[in-house]
Amino acid sequence: xxxxxxxxxxxxxxxxxxxxxxxxxxxxxxxxxxxxxxxxxxxxxxxxxxxxxxxxxxxxxxxxxxxxxxxxxxxxxxxxxxxxxxxxxxxxxxxxxxxxxxxxxxxxxxxxxxxxxxxxxxxxxxxxxxxxxxxxxxxxxxxxxxxxxxxxxxxxxxxxxxxxxxxxxxxxxxxxxxxxxxxxxxxxxxxxxxxxxxxxxxxxxxxxxxxxxxxxxxxxxxxxxxxxxxxxxxxxxxxxxxxxxxxxxxxxxxxxxxxxxxxxxxxxxxxxxxxxxxxxxxxxxxxxxxxxxxx
Amino acid sequence: xxxxxxxxxxxxxxxxxxxxxxxxxxxxxxxxxxxxxxxxxxxxxxxxxxxxxxxxxxxxxxxxxxxxxxxxxxxxxxxxxxxxxxxxxxxxxxxxxxxxxxxxxxxxxxxxxxxxxxxxxxxxxxxxxxxxxxxxxxxxxxxxxxxxxxxxxxxxxxxxxxxxxxxxxxxxxxxxxxxxxxxxxxxxxxxxxxxxxxxxxxxxxxxxxxxxxxxxxxxxxxxxxxxxxxxxxxxxxxxxxxxxxxxxxxxxxxxxxxxxxxxxxxxxxxxxxxxxxxxxxxxxxxxxxxxxxx
Amino acid sequence: xxxxxxxxxxxxxxxxxxxxxxxxxxxxxxxxxxxxxxxxxxxxxxxxxxxxxxxxxxxxxxxxxxxxxxxxxxxxxxxxxxxxxxxxxxxxxxxxxxxxxxxxxxxxxxxxxxxxxxxxxxxxxxxxxxxxxxxxxxxxxxxxxxxxxxxxxxxxxxxxxxxxxxxxxxxxxxxxxxxxxxxxxxxxxxxxxxxxxxxxxxxxxxxxxxxxxxxxxxxxxxxxxxxxxxxxxxxxxxxxxxxxxxxxxxxxxxxxxxxxxxxxxxxxxxxxxxxxxxxxxxxxxxxxxxxxxxxxxxxxxxxxxxxxxxxxxxxxxxx
Numbered sequence: 013x014x015x016x017x018x019x020x021x022x023x024x025x026x027x028x029x030x031x032x033x034x035x036x037x038x039x040x041x042x043x044x045x046x047x048x049x050x051x052x053x054x055x056x057x058x059x060x061x062x063x064x065x066x067x068x069x070x071x072x073x074x075x076x077x078x079x080x081x082x083x084x085x086x087x088x089x090x091x092x093x094x095x096x097x098x099x100x101x102x103x104x105x106x107x108x109x110x111x112x113x114x115x116x117x118x119x120x121x122x123x124x125x126x127x128x129x130x131x132x133x134x135x136x137x138x139x140x141x142x143x144x145x146x147x148x149x150x151x152x153x154x155x156x157x158x159x160x161x162x163x164x165x166x167x168x169x170x171x172x173x174x175x176x177x178x179x180x181x182x183x184x185x186x187x188x189x190x191x192x193x194x195x196x197x198x199x200x201x202x203x204x205x206x207x208x209x210x211x212x213x214x215x216x217x218x219x220x221x222x223x224x225x226x227x228x229x230x231x232x233x234x235x236x237x238x239x240x241x242x243x244x245x246x247x248x249x250x251x252x253x254x255x256x257x258x259x260x261x262x263x264x265x266x267x268x269x270x271x272x273x274x275x276x277x278x279x280x281x282x283x284x285x286x287x288x289x290x291x292x293x294x295x296x297x298x299x300x301x302x303x304x305x306x307x
Numbered sequence: 308x309x310x311x312x313x314x315x316x317x318x319x320x321x322x323x324x325x326x327x328x329x330x331x332x333x334x335x336x337x338x339x340x341x342x343x344x345x346x347x348x349x350x351x352x353x354x355x356x357x358x359x360x361x362x363x364x365x366x367x368x369x370x371x372x373x374x375x376x377x378x379x380x381x382x383x384x385x386x387x388x389x390x391x392x393x394x395x396x397x398x399x400x401x402x403x404x405x406x407x408x409x410x411x412x413x414x415x416x417x418x419x420x421x422x423x424x425x426x427x428x429x430x431x432x433x434x435x436x437x438x439x440x441x442x443x444x445x446x447x448x449x450x451x452x453x454x455x456x457x458x459x460x461x462x463x464x465x466x467x468x469x470x471x472x473x474x475x476x477x478x479x480x481x482x483x484x485x486x487x488x489x490x491x492x493x494x495x496x497x498x499x500x501x502x503x504x505x506x507x508x509x510x511x512x513x514x515x516x517x518x519x520x521x522x523x524x525x526x527x528x529x530x531x532x533x534x535x536x537x538x539x540x541x542x543x544x545x546x547x548x549x550x551x552x553x554x555x556x557x558x559x560x561x562x563x564x565x566x567x568x569x570x571x572x573x574x575x576x577x578x579x580x581x582x583x584x585x586x587x588x589x590x591x592x593x594x595x596x597x598x599x600x601x
Numbered sequence: 602x603x604x605x606x607x608x609x610x611x612x613x614x615x616x617x618x619x620x621x622x623x624x625x626x627x628x629x630x631x632x633x634x635x636x637x638x639x640x641x642x643x644x645x646x647x648x649x650x651x652x653x654x655x656x657x658x659x660x661x662x663x664x665x666x667x668x669x670x671x672x673x674x675x676x677x678x679x680x681x682x683x684x685x686x687x688x689x690x691x692x693x694x695x696x697x698x699x700x701x702x703x704x705x706x707x708x709x710x711x712x713x714x715x716x717x718x719x720x721x722x723x724x725x726x727x728x729x730x731x732x733x734x735x736x737x738x739x740x741x742x743x744x745x746x747x748x749x750x751x752x753x754x755x756x757x758x759x760x761x762x763x764x765x766x767x768x769x770x771x772x773x774x775x776x777x778x779x780x781x782x783x784x785x786x787x788x789x790x791x792x793x794x795x796x797x798x799x800x801x802x803x804x805x806x807x808x809x810x811x812x813x814x815x816x817x818x819x820x821x822x823x824x825x826x827x828x829x830x831x832x833x834x835x836x837x838x839x840x841x842x843x844x845x846x847x848x849x850x851x852x853x854x855x856x857x858x859x860x861x862x863x864x865x866x867x868x869x870x871x872x873x874x875x876x877x878x879x880x881x882x883x884x885x886x887x888x889x890x891x892x893x894x895x896x897x898x899x900x901x902x903x904x905x906x907x908x909x910x911x912x913x914x915x916x917x918x919x920x
Contacts, residue, residue, distance in 0.1 A: 065513035072516035075536065076524045080381075080388070083531035087385040218362030225369045234377045241383055344717050352705040355746070431701055433666045436689035437718050598612070599668045599682065 052153030104170030201287025367454030401463025406489030408456030693763035753784030
């Protein structure tokens with residue numbers, strides 16, 4: 013029998029135990045958050061087998077869904093304004109982004125849930141490092157790792173097996189990466205709110221499950237929002253989940269160019285900020301609640 | 308399934324010596340009974356959080372319905388996909404979802420084997436006088452997993468009313484055979500895939516590409532996929548026997564691979580082979596875990 | 602009659618360690634390396650050793666979880682490697698840090714499951730449960746969900762669960778870890794009862810020498826996968842020349858106490874530490890001190906297992 017060594021994360025890496033760092037005056041806030049993000053990146057990079065398994069899964073789904081889109085666009089060429097190559101590219105890019113943007117939920121949410129279970133969460137609110145900032149930094153570190161580890165391979169395999177429409181202009185790629193970054197922040201804002209419900213509900217599992225359904229559908233992960241009929245489509249276009257997959261993908265497919273790129277980014281930014289502010293407010297309420305209950 | 312909801316009747320147990328499970332049949336009965344005992348405990352445990360249970364149950368139905376909503380949205384834009392109509396796809400969707408859902412309900416918990424090993428739960432199972440596999444499959448059992456089979460069954464029922472099929476005897480008979488064999492095949496995939504975690508603890512997600520990925524694949528007609536892919540699920544991991552091949556017969560569709568008609572009736576053989584493979588894999592995994600024979 | 606018998610048991614693992622960025626090295630580790638001993642029916646044996654010495658590997662082999670790489674092993678007449686399920690009916694296992702009880706269900710439900718899984722005849726089940734309820738004072742807890750029990754209550758619940766099927770052998774892994782003084786005393790009292798009255802053979806691992814002192818007539822020390830000591834606790838203390846400590850709080854600070862049979866090792870204001878050989882009784886020393894000095898308080902501290910073992914090694918090295 014083989015015993016894999018060092019599978020789990022070091023326990024310390026989970027806990028926001030930065031009291032020492034911040035007491036040390038030389039650490040300024042920016043460097044602190046960078047260190048937190050780097051730590052998260054490194055931690056996720058240790059789950060090798062899980063990363064490989066996950067990437068394979070994204071690739072398998074990429075294949076299956078790409079064929080279904082090929083069939084649909086064969087029946088209806090140019091559907092929703094996507095040509096066939098764009099439609100297939102849409103599938104592969106959305107599969108590549110799925111875990112990075114955490115449409116499914118997860119990432120820091122599992123860790124927060126653990127801390128609710130152990131009761132450490134009440135202490136976390138009083139740490140010298142800001143609660144929301146801490147988890148945002150870890151989530152950005154995680155997303156950076158997932159973008160590289162779980163994004164590149166499906167995209168490459170997709171490009172080898174199918175005819176994809178990827179941009180040649182490096183500027184488009186740069187703007188795409190920027191929108192992915194904002195998408196991660198917006199997704200974080202949503203997940204943070206869900207996790208904080210744990211302060212009021214016995215467990216937030218149920219809410220998480222409902223959010224998964226809503227997010228998978230309204231992000232355009234299953235079908236481009238442009239293919240939704242009538243009112244449903246109009247609604248989907250203004251909900252925050254559109255910021256997660258639909259907008260970054262449309263920018264990469266160069267369906268949004270010029271001014272539409274800017275309005276797309278503005279849409280994402282507004283939602284990201286609104287969600288972060290809502291999370292901040294919920295955090296204040298949670299802190300007050302913990303004070304009242306004495307921890 | 309309703310049986311799981313009622314508390315187990317007070318069975319008077321005979322003397323242990325007399326009941327030592329010796330014959331193969333007795334062993335199977337004992338495994339099923341162990342599964343039922345543990346699953347009933349988990350059912351009661353999850354019911355301790357009733358509100359959370361109902362929310363999760365609703366979410367599970369909604370989540371599994373999403374795939375079908377996507378199908379419906381696709382058919383807003385077209386009348387057929389790969390030469391198959393919406394009711395025909397509904398038949399594929401319903402059978403695939405029902406088989407996957409039942410397999411997940413019965414043995415799906417096995418896919419958390421890596422976690423069970425890490426937390427020592429598997430060791431606890433090994434010191435109980437009951438088959439470890441039965442206990443593993445019942446671990447964390449929850450009736451909320453009924454969501455998928457229920458949703459799929461209703462789609463299947465709808466498709467059966469919409470389909471224009473001349474119901475000959477063999478076609479009628481093939482439907483229940485398909486459902487049983489499909490469930491068995493998916494169950495074997497769950498257990499066989501879980502076995503990998505004896506060696507690689509973290510590869511749980513790989514399983515998803517076989518189970519959920521596989522079920523998604525066979526939601527759609529075989530005609531839209533590359534021939535290599537279709538051949539892969541006929542001769543490799545035989546998911547084609549869950550519903551594709553029998554459906555060709557039931558719905559009277561041409562076979563894109565042009566295989567002999569016998570394949571369309573061969574699901575029981577495929578299911579038996581899957582069970583054999585999964586059983587061998589499980590035994591090998593457990594032997595490796597316990598360190599037998601090196 | 603020996604109930605547990607090990608002959609030259611070995612167990613090795615292959616461990617993968619990171620070597621450089623992508624390379625991993627495989628290394629063979631001998632967790633248990635030629636272990637031989639036997640335990641008679643009715644014995645209570647303490648099985649101790651430093652972390653990583655091979656204790657839990659041994660327990661896992663004795664419970665049938667792991668199969669030895671080589672050697673001969675019999676527990677209650679059964680080869681654990683071949684007849685795991687049969688063995689399971691004859692042994693009881695309690696892990697101090699891991700409960701086998703059902704977290705969200707009333708304590709009673711865990712026992713009901715045990716009744717069915719172990720196929721315990723009704724009359725026997727009722728008698729055993731009644732006895733456990735009485736001895737472990739579980740009466741008021743049966744309908745409480747396990748998650749609401751204190752650590753001590755849960756341990757008592759676990760002990761009962763392990764004994765309902767009348768096992769011939771009871772394995773305990775750190776049964777008193779994390780418990781308060783009262784709970785520890787109660788657990789020990791119960792185990793003594795089970796061992797002496799019922800004749801259940803007990804094998805326990807612990808880091809608390811008091812467990813062994815109060816329960817075990819025999820102690821085995823294992824290190825690097827081998828038995829390095831097998832005998833009485835007194836013998837172990839003698840081998841290690843280990844010392845207990847009498848902590849004395851005097852009414853006021855004063856010069857170091859002088860008393861026969863003990864020496865002062867530390868003075869801190871009115872508190873003084875006196876060391877004396879572990880196998881000696883503390884009573885005469887306490888009496889002598891009390892007769893000559895005004896006492897506010899006193900307590901006796903047992904040596905830590907690690908210290909005893911370390912000193913035993915030192916002795917072996919010197920001798």
